[in-house]
Amino acid sequence: MSTPSDPVTRDASPVPFAGPRVSLYSDEFAADPLRAYGEMRSRYGSLVPVELAPGVPATLVVGYRAALRILNDPDHFPSDPRIWQQSVSADCPVLPVLQWRPAAPRNSGADHERYRGATTSALDGVNLHALQGVVERTAVSLINTFCSRGSADLVGEYAAPLAFEIVNAILGCPPQISRKAAAATAAIFDGVDAGEANRMFDEAVLELVRLKHTEPGDDITTRLWRDAGRFDEFEMMHQVLALYGVGMGPLPGLVINSLRLILSDDRFGEGVLGGAKSTRDAVDEVLFTDPPLPNASVTYPRHPVLIDGTWLPAHQPVVISLTGCNNDPDIGGGYRAGNRAHLAWGAGPHACPAKSLAYLIAQSAVEQLLDALPEVELAVAADELIWRPGALHRTLAELPVVFPPSPPLNIP
Structure with a gap:
């Protein structure tokens, strides 16, 4: 039996997300990301289908608790991108940053x-x-x-x-x-x-x-x-x-x-x-x-994984939104003087x-x-x-x- 800290996995790939993905590379997103993260959370919950670049799908994690589960579970969420990078073109704009x-x-x-x-x-x-x-x-x-x-x-x-x-x-x-x-x-x-x-x-x-x-x-x-x-x-x-x-x-x-x-x-x-x-x-x-790294700590599930009711595809980037998670209303949201429990340094x-x-x-x-x-x-x-x-x-x-x-x- 699975527990909240033990994500469900399966060998067969889930059905790919079919709707429009949120662009993380647009000028509009860069101008007001906090508003964008709030809209994403309202529409999708803690896991958001996004594009890191044109034609480069990923899942963005904007829920604080979901992020901690992923960051502390390297067995299900390793950081080695080698299988993923075989699926993207050599001129992919995010490849120089994410490549192995x-x-x-x-x-x-x-x-x-x-x-x-x-x-x-x-x-x-x-x-x-x-x-x-x-x-x-x-x-x-x-x-x-x-x-x-x-x-x-x-x-x-x-x-x-x-x-x-x-x-x-x-x-x-x-x-x-x-x-x-x-x-x-x-x-x-x-x-x-x-x-x-x-x-x-x-x-x-x-x-x-x-x-x-x-x-x-x-x-x-x-x-x-x-x-x-x-x-x-x-x-x-x-x-x-x-x-x-x-x-x-x-x-x-x-x-x-x-x-x-x-x-x-x-x-x-x-x-x-x-x-x-x-x-x-x-x-x-x-x-x-x-934070200067708002979306970081990229992992690549070895198998499809179920988190918060969403199947994460195998070998597709799962990106922790440090900014989105820090401002998750479920943990109070926003900054409080003397509180340094943010995820900007990762976990x-x-x-x-x-x-x-x-x-x-x-x-x-x-x-x-x-x-x-x-x-x-x-x-x-x-x-x-x-x-x-x-x-x-x-x-x-x-x-x-x-x-x-x-x-x-x-x-x-």
């Missing part, structure tokens, strides 16, 4: 434990006090490039380069390799020959991996090498690539979304600057309502292992900017800000601000 790699997020079982254990150990070796100093120096150096101008785009001129520099620092990436990775990253985001740009980026990361094999240091890449025989060179490259992926996507997104909240919401703008609320309060509000065996580092970097980056430019404000109305479309991220294309020009700061 020899790293913890895209593996299950013993391979996941091996990759996850090494990554966690390497991250745990980061000196948080030293990292705080790196963030502060990097932030001030970037602020100095635009503080005398009186205006800036905090996406392209602050959050993105700051996150990239911090990730390079903790990976032990020297400037000559960092410049190659930065050029490849710029080409990727500009859409200039994405295939060639990805090849350039892989080459830069491989160069870093080889360097740290012969010239070790006090950094994550060296610690990943430390267990002799644990990884081959290809696996090592993908451990580092996975960390770069976090640094170039969710991390700057968390900084930007937190700054947007503080600059557009009086509860936090006046509260943080006046001392009534902490930067951590603003960051946690974002993690509840507007179960694939929960984010870099949580403490991400909190430190995001909080420090926000605080440095507000301390240096206390009169900063949005250059446009909050509802005129443009969100980048996409099913798997939630971030602004730009965050234009203005402030009274000020002289450069002393770098600590």
Whole structure:
């Protein structure tokens, strides 16, 4: 007999969903996802038929309790996408993000434990006090490039380069390799020959991996090498690539979304600057309502599985909507001060292992900017800000601000 924590499975495939699926890649969805999640829940319940890209079906989980069941059941819901990716075209726009790699997020079982254990150990070796100093120096150096101008785009001129520099620092990436990775990253985001740009980026990361094999240091890449025989060179490259992926996507997104909240919401703008609320309060509000990875923790059922009265097809993506689940009315919905029970860091065996580092970097980056430019404000109305479309991220294309020009700061 099945129980609520034991999903029903069967060998035969259920009848495919026949109705229209909700698009997660439209501009309309990107503009107001909270409204969209509410409408999905009203129409479908906790499990929603969606498209991640044209012709790419998936199930989006917007129920908090259903999400926890799935996240804590890797036997029924493994994260290995290899069977699924055989069914999509090579030019599928979400394939580069979801495709299999020899790293913890895209593996299950013993391979996941091996990759996850090494990554966690390497991250745990980061000196948080030293990292705080790196963030502060990097932030001030970037602020100095635009503080005398009186205006800036905090996406392209602050959050993105700051996150990239911090990730390079903790990976032990020297400037000559960092410049190659930065050029490849710029080409990727500009859409200039994405295939060639990805090849350039892989080459830069491989160069870093080889360097740290012969010239070790006090950094994550060296610690990943430390267990002799644990990884081959290809696996090592993908451990580092996975960390770069976090640094170039969710991390700057968390900084930007937190700054947007503080600059557009009086509860936090006046509260943080006046001392009534902490930067951590603003960051946690974002993690509840507007996390940079709104739809993540993708799994692929080995067999058709029945959850909450809905059959989930075998090998079709099941995507946890972290934002939708955090705002599920069944658990109260919305943010409550001091409550950090959101799913933005995931749950179960694939929960984010870099949580403490991400909190430190995001909080420090926000605080440095507000301390240096206390009169900063949005250059446009909050509802005129443009969100980048996409099913798997939630971030602004730009965050234009203005402030009274000020002289450069002393770098600590």
